[in-house]
Structures are given as structure tokens and as C-alpha cells.
Amino acid sequence: MQIQKRTLYLIIGTTLLVAIAIGVGVFAILSSLATSANAKVPTPTPVVATTATKGNATAKILRQYAPDIKNQVAQGLKLTPDQLTLQLKAGKTLSDIAVAQGITSTQLQTIITSAIENGLKPAVDSGALTQTQVDRQAKRFSTDPTLLDRLLGGGSTKGTKQATPVAPTAPAQ
Numbered sequence: 001m002q003i004q005k006r007t008l009y010l011i012i013g014t015t016l017l018v019a020i021a022i023g024v025g026v027f028a029i030l031s032s033l034a035t036s037a038n039a040k041v042p043t044p045t046p047v048v049a050t051t052a053t054k055g056n057a058t059a060k061i062l063r064q065y066a067p068d069i070k071n072q073v074a075q076g077l078k079l080t081p082d083q084l085t086l087q088l089k090a091g092k093t094l095s096d097i098a099v100a101q102g103i104t105s106t107q108l109q110t111i112i113t114s115a116i117e118n119g120l121k122p123a124v125d126s127g128a129l130t131q132t133q134v135d136r137q138a139k140r141f142s143t144d145p146t147l148l149d150r151l152l153g154g155g156s157t158k159g160t161k162q163a164t165p166v167a168p169t170a171p172a173q
Contacts, residue, residue: 069119076111
């Protein structure tokens, strides 16, 4: 009976040691897996044209291509770029200028859309902007021409009321 108790204690002791060794091994393996999993996850790096900075990057690109856009808008308004700049600096809006030039609201929207799309085509070709971004900007500026006034050299548009172009009336005779 003495041998049986001794054998029983030996078996129980060995089983406990094996269980502890297995627990320590499992813990060590899980810890190393967690560490290696964290090491494999790349640290997020900021991307220039993401949601947070997309507006700033797009604004910078718009300013870069503003002279081309201005040339095309001026041409559509039947003016030179310098004439357009002078009128904008004098406080006129694109809508005011369009009306004075006999250009309808729809025609102004088309001129602006075309100028934005053509002016930003090099940015799309270079990968700086996507066509979707250009389309979004074209729609934004064509629906509110006052947004384009300052970009093209006009004064501040803060606090100004959006002028909606109207069809020109026939001159009095």
C-alpha cells in the first residue's frame, strides 16, 4: 500500500509539473504570437490626399492651375485674363461679369465646368487628382461661381451674397 501511495503521489506530482510546463509554454507561445502580430501591422502613415487633408491638397492644386483656369474662364466670357482680373478686383463677381457680357447662367456654368475640367486635366494626368475630384470641384464651382471669384484674382468673397446670373435683357433702343 505504501508503494501505491508513493506511486500515486509521483503520478500526481508529475501531472502537475507537466500541466504547469504546458501552461507556461502556451503563455510563452501566445505572447510571442501577439508580439509578432503587432510587429507585422504597419504603423499608419499619413497620406497627403486623404480625407483630412484632401481639401488642402486640392486647394493647393487649384491655386497651381488657377492661371490656366482663369485664361479659359476669361476666354469663355469674351475677355482677356487681365480684363477679368481687373473686374474681379473692382468687386464684380463672375455672375456680374457674365451678365454684362450677355452670358446666361447656364452658359456661365458650362464655361466654369469646362475651365475647371480642362485646367485640371494635367493634374489628373499626373495623378495629383482623380477625375472624380475634378468633377466634384467643377460641380462645386459651377453651382456657386462666387467660390471661383477669389481664386481667379477677385477680392474676398466672405460675407458676399451669392449672385445668381440671369439672362441678359435686350438693350433699350
